[in-house]
Amino acid sequence: MAEMLDRAASDDAVRFGPLAGSLGLLLRLSQLHSFADFYGALSRHAVRPGEMSILMMIRENPGIRQGVLAKALMIKRAHMTKMARRLEEAGLIRRTVPEDDRRAMELRLTPQGRARVAAMAPDLEAHEAQSFGGLTAKEAATLRTLLRKYLALEAPKED
Amino acid sequence: MAEMLDRAASDDAVRFGPLAGSLGLLLRLSQLHSFADFYGALSRHAVRPGEMSILMMIRENPGIRQGVLAKALMIKRAHMTKMARRLEEAGLIRRTVPEDDRRAMELRLTPQGRARVAAMAPDLEAHEAQSFGGLTAKEAATLRTLLRKYLALEAPKED
DNA sequence: TATTGTTATACTCTATAACTATA
DNA sequence: TATAGTTATAGAGTATAACAATA
Numbered sequence: 101m102a103e104m105l106d107r108a109a110s111d112d113a114v115r116f117g118p119l120a121g122s123l124g125l126l127l128r129l130s131q132l133h134s135f136a137d138f139y140g141a142l143s144r145h146a147v148r149p150g151e152m153s154i155l156m157m158i159r160e161n162p163g164i165r166q167g168v169l170a171k172a173l174m175i176k177r178a179h180m181t182k183m184a185r186r187l188e189e190a191g192l193i194r195r196t197v198p199e200d201d202r203r204a205m206e207l208r209l210t211p212q213g214r215a216r217v218a219a220m221a222p223d224l225e226a227h228e229a230q231s232f233g234g235l236t237a238k239e240a241a242t243l244r245t246l247l248r249k250y251l252a253l254e255a256p257k258e259d
Numbered sequence: 260m261a262e263m264l265d266r267a268a269s270d271d272a273v274r275f276g277p278l279a280g281s282l283g284l285l286l287r288l289s290q291l292h293s294f295a296d297f298y299g300a301l302s303r304h305a306v307r308p309g310e311m312s313i314l315m316m317i318r319e320n321p322g323i324r325q326g327v328l329a330k331a332l333m334i335k336r337a338h339m340t341k342m343a344r345r346l347e348e349a350g351l352i353r354r355t356v357p358e359d360d361r362r363a364m365e366l367r368l369t370p371q372g373r374a375r376v377a378a379m380a381p382d383l384e385a386h387e388a389q390s391f392g393g394l395t396a397k398e399a400a401t402l403r404t405l406l407r408k409y410l411a412l413e414a415p416k417e418d
Numbered sequence: 419t420a421t422t423g424t425t426a427t428a429c430t431c432t433a434t435a436a437c438t439a440t441a
Numbered sequence: 442t443a444t445a446g447t448t449a450t451a452g453a454g455t456a457t458a459a460c461a462a463t464a
Binding site: 114115116117118119121122123124125126127128129130131132133134135137138149153156157159160161164168169172173174221224227228231232234235239240242243244246247248249250251252 | 275284285287288290291293296327380386390402403406411
Binding site for chain 4: 326341
């Protein structure tokens, strides 16, 4: 069960030991791997993974409120404020206070934001296809299913 | 294929759209989820996930060199220096310069470090079991296999 | 009273480059 | 010249708490 990581230490025959079975570590390494790939594939768009997620989510949910978006993406509200303001300053999104709840903040893409997302989409798709190209389509689907099952496990973390 | 995340937005019916199929996002969310769990399960040991990984790796590979360890754990060398020094100051590891290469730095657990790892092990195991308890043993094994296959995909990133 | 967003602070992690001492 | 580790700096992400406005 630990063969793969145990031998993967192509460097100096590093033994991962019990850690080779740690899903926590595997997830961390996989995420780093995926992010590195992301930066390679989408570098010319000058967008970070988090920003891209936010932009795409706003496109799918025009007028979504900051807090709702933050919870969906597991981003702290304080941090979401910073990211949203940055995207607003970059002219990619618009932030408006709804009439029915003047505490809230609704997010929408500007035309430029929409254009940016449209420009990124093909590269994003290519990134996913290439980064996970070592897996068969079936394996990738299984991986998605398992990760979704894992995520649905517990109640969403409170803020 | 996207049903789960699309409905999982229990909050306000958030639609993940194309992002629901993004393995990159799923990995990020899963890792956050796992880390949050880690802190809950191992809080009393006052150890962060990264530090724990380093300690366990040193236990499995006494005398491993900093650079080799950094590459195995996908940690930048500069960062590894800081973490190793911190662990040394905490009395958990010893750092020695080997005779055959005076540029290098070998890492070993101190008796206290060994004790710390021994104390953490059961909680770590419990954390993994509990955090991934929503998956069957078979599913967890499949998840490990798929992540390992993904990680073995490309050549290790250069520093 | 509780909630939404905001501000402020601090710490971790990451990225980069320049530096040293060895090889 | 190249490598192992170090130092310095900057930025991104995160965690926390306190705050104002509103509900």
